[in-house]
Amino acid sequence: MTQVPDQHGRFGSFGGRFVPETLMNALIELEEAYRKHSADPAFQEEIDYLLKQYSGRETPLYYAERLSKHLGEAKIYLKREDLNHTGAHKINNAIAQGILAKKMGKTKVIAETGAGQHGVATATVAALLGMECKVFMGEEDTRRQALNVFRMKLLGAEVIPVTSGTRTLKDAGNEALRYWVSHVDDTFYVLGSAVGPHPYPMMVRNFQRVIGDETRRQILEAEGRLPDLLVAAIGGGSNAIGMFYPFVEDENVGLIGVEAAGKGVDTPYHAATMSKGTHGVFQGSMSYLLQDEYGQVQEAHSISAGLDYPGVGPEHSYLKDIKRAQYVPITDAEALDALKLLCVTEGIIPALESAHAIAQVVKIAPTLTKDDIVVICLSGRGDKDVESIMAYTEGAEKA
Amino acid sequence: MTTETTNRMDLVFRKLKAEGRTALIPFLTVGDPDLETTLAIIAELEAAGADILELGVPYSDPLADGPVIQRASTRALRGQVNIRTCMETALKARQAGSQLPFILFTYYNPVLQMGLDNFFAELDAHEISGLIIPDLPIEEAEDMRSRSRAAGINLVPLVAPTSSERIARIVNGASGFVYCVSSLGVTGERSSFHEGVDAFIQSVREATDLPVAVGFGISTGEQVARFAKICDGVVVGSAIVRKVEDVIPLLDSPSTRQAGLLQIREFVAQLKP
Numbered sequence A: 001m002t003q004v005p006d007q008h009g010r011f012g013s014f015g016g017r018f019v020p021e022t023l024m025n026a027l028i029e030l031e032e033a034y035r036k037h038s039a040d041p042a043f044q045e046e047i048d049y050l051l052k053q054y055s056g057r058e059t060p061l062y063y064a065e066r067l068s069k070h071l072g073e074a075k076i077y078l079k080r081e082d083l084n085h086t087g088a089h090k091i092n093n094a095i096a097q098g099i100l101a102k103k104m105g106k107t108k109v110i111a112e113t114g115a116g117q118h119g120v121a122t123a124t125v126a127a128l129l130g131m132e133c134k135v136f137m138g139e140e141d142t143r144r145q146a147l148n149v150f151r152m153k154l155l156g157a158e159v160i161p162v163t164s165g166t167r168t169l170k171d172a173g174n175e176a177l178r179y180w181v182s183h184v185d186d187t188f189y190v191l192g193s194a195v196g197p198h199p200y201p202m203m204v205r206n207f208q209r210v211i212g213d214e215t216r217r218q219i220l221e222a223e224g225r226l227p228d229l230l231v232a233a234i235g236g237g238s239n240a241i242g243m244f245y246p247f248v249e250d251e252n253v254g255l256i257g258v259e260a261a262g263k264g265v266d267t268p269y270h271a272a273t274m275s276k277g278t279h280g281v282f283q284g285s286m287s288y289l290l291q292d293e294y295g296q297v298q299e300a301h302s303i304s305a306g307l308d309y310p311g312v313g314p315e316h317s318y319l320k321d322i323k324r325a326q327y328v329p330i331t332d333a334e335a336l337d338a339l340k341l342l343c344v345t346e347g348i349i350p351a352l353e354s355a356h357a358i359a360q361v362v363k364i365a366p367t368l369t370k371d372d373i374v375v376i377c378l379s380g381r382g383d384k385d386v387e388s389i390m391a392y393t394e395g396a397e398k399a
Numbered sequence B: 001m002t003t004e005t006t007n008r009m010d011l012v013f014r015k016l017k018a019e020g021r022t023a024l025i026p027f028l029t030v031g032d033p034d035l036e037t038t039l040a041i042i043a044e045l046e047a048a049g050a051d052i053l054e055l056g057v058p059y060s061d062p063l064a065d066g067p068v069i070q071r072a073s074t075r076a077l078r079g080q081v082n083i084r085t086c087m088e089t090a091l092k093a094r095q096a097g098s099q100l101p102f103i104l105f106t107y108y109n110p111v112l113q114m115g116l117d118n119f120f121a122e123l124d125a126h127e128i129s130g131l132i133i134p135d136l137p138i139e140e141a142e143d144m145r146s147r148s149r150a151a152g153i154n155l156v157p158l159v160a161p162t163s164s165e166r167i168a169r170i171v172n173g174a175s176g177f178v179y180c181v182s183s184l185g186v187t188g189e190r191s192s193f194h195e196g197v198d199a200f201i202q203s204v205r206e207a208t209d210l211p212v213a214v215g216f217g218i219s220t221g222e223q224v225a226r227f228a229k230i231c232d233g234v235v236v237g238s239a240i241v242r243k244v245e246d247v248i249p250l251l252d253s254p255s256t257r258q259a260g261l262l263q264i265r266e267f268v269a270q271l272k273p
Helices: A021-038 A041-053 A065-071 A090-103 A117-129 A139-144 A146-154 A169-182 A200-208 A210-223 A238-247 A314-321 A332-346 A352-367 A383-398 B008-019 B035-047 B067-078 B083-095 B108-114 B116-125 B142-151 B166-171 B197-207 B221-228 B238-252 B257-269
Strands: A061-063 A075-080 A108-113 A132-138 A158-162 A187-189 A229-233 A254-262 A278-282 A285-289 A326-331 A373-378 B023-029 B053-056 B102-105 B128-132 B178-181 B212-215 B233-236
Touching: A021 A041, A021 A090, A021 A169, A021 B166, A041 A090, A061 A210, A065 A075, A065 A332, A065 A352, A075 A210, A090 A108, A090 A117, A090 A187, A090 A200, A090 A238, A108 A117, A108 A169, A117 A132, A117 A146, A132 A139, A132 A169, A139 A146, A139 A158, A146 A158, A146 A383, A158 A169, A169 A187, A200 A210, A200 A238, A200 A314, A210 A238, A210 A373, A229 A238, A229 A352, A238 A254, A238 A314, A238 A373, A254 A314, A254 A332, A254 A352, A278 B108, A285 A314, A314 A326, A326 A332, A326 A352, A332 A352, A332 A383, A352 A373, A352 A383, B008 B023, B008 B128, B023 B035, B023 B067, B023 B212, B023 B238, B035 B053, B035 B083, B035 B238, B035 B257, B053 B067, B053 B083, B067 B238, B083 B102, B083 B108, B083 B116, B108 B116, B116 B128, B116 B142, B166 B197, B178 B197, B197 B212, B221 B233, B238 B257
Parallel strands: A075 A373, A108 A132, A108 A187, A132 A158, A229 A254, A229 A373, A254 A326, B023 B053, B023 B233, B053 B102, B102 B128, B178 B212, B212 B233
Antiparallel strands: A061 A075, A278 A285
């Protein structure tokens, strides 16, 4: 398999850099800085130090014995990204981009956020590194995730409610890009997922591959062999690409990305970009996209704010088209059931995002045998979701 | 510009050059507040002295645009306006007697979804002389460039104050004119410009024989006059779109509609360099 992306940031026919000319120089400067610093071992050492001493890596690869027995014969492992500082894998990328920002001499960072996890991670790293931080968040999401808004403010960040478009994650991303155009001199844009114009999809993947690299080492230690299947949730797809990437060449390791089917892929209320989307350009790159026949981007729907996104990272689109990874939809209801199952079998409250990955394993469990080893990326913890789960459950009871 | 060109935009620039004038290039979001009104506004802009017209295709995710054009897009999208209806509007304006060269200003994705073959087949049939695709930098534009050249449509490139060594590559093989972005940022009125803007425009001039226009943030007659001294064209977008927004209540009622249209005409007339 050839290395992706190529020098234009293309993953096959996906990726690239579809942005206004006003941003091109900033992206080229970013790419050059990234290439320069990532060739310097001291840069990686600095990242590794904070990942270990600050975020608590490595995260455990936990054999979920009670869940495994409940579901059948396969051995199911959980990669515990939920045990990171700030409660999700987002911090891996935020720490690395924060250090890169410092190296580039930037004094301010900005970020977009949906549920608030990436915003909290960026606000955290900004505090740690002594940088000013602005987080763009859809006005709709600031209401849904009021606690995370407060958390970011507590960490010293300014939260800017975005009132354009659908007032959700995609609009927060648009607004962050717009702001960045006019503040490029002193500001670094910490993009939270493996999406956007080149070099972001490549950079975020490389900053998240620690998930897959650790998993590989840990499973070899525990089982003496590679797993049969890796399962991860995808919105933009940063935890999934981080988990998958170190295994892409290992063709016996199956890769399953799980996207949000919301109320169902045959309703208008889903975020199933891979199942229902078509090729399109969105937020700076070519990928699968939920859009209408005239190329207007459609609103996505999911109980999980982190998966509520009409686009997907270009490398996932590539892995889908070359048939290296499989992408499947899971509904809100299936994800909630899986979430509850993990709570009672393992005493772990997963994030709603991660619950989608668990639900897929619940679904395919009958086809698995005692020789199968499955690793689920438990990308985040569910404390942030308790309120929405309560609201959803009560709503369902009333209905 | 070849001598045998029939492209309406090229002909206008040639004529203005002979007369020693600078082109006033207004921008409108098509379908804001509705398609019929857009046609009426086009006639007003022409009467006010517009030389070339940018027709903006409303888009759900307009990355290069500030709040004024975002709001106009949202209004137009509510009326189900799409890239096809925008092209049809150009043709209707021509049939109603407009002589203006039309530039379709559209983000790349609507073009992509229409299919490039289809898109180019329709452009000429709809009296479109040029294209501006703000999220298609040269690295991604190879196919569009060769198709535009073959179709005799001017694919107008944007250059930014930060384009520096990219300028030569961008203007090489461009057609129509070169669009200089006055300052770093999105579209929208502003009181000051990038400090090196004059030197920047000068460097673009030195790199190309094409007409050079400036836009992004130009909103008053004084600003137009300032740039008219050093440019062949001045684009005014958000200020006009805001004027349209301001008079929507007038446009909405038959008894005040003419007064609303007149306000737009007067606003554009006083921008004329």
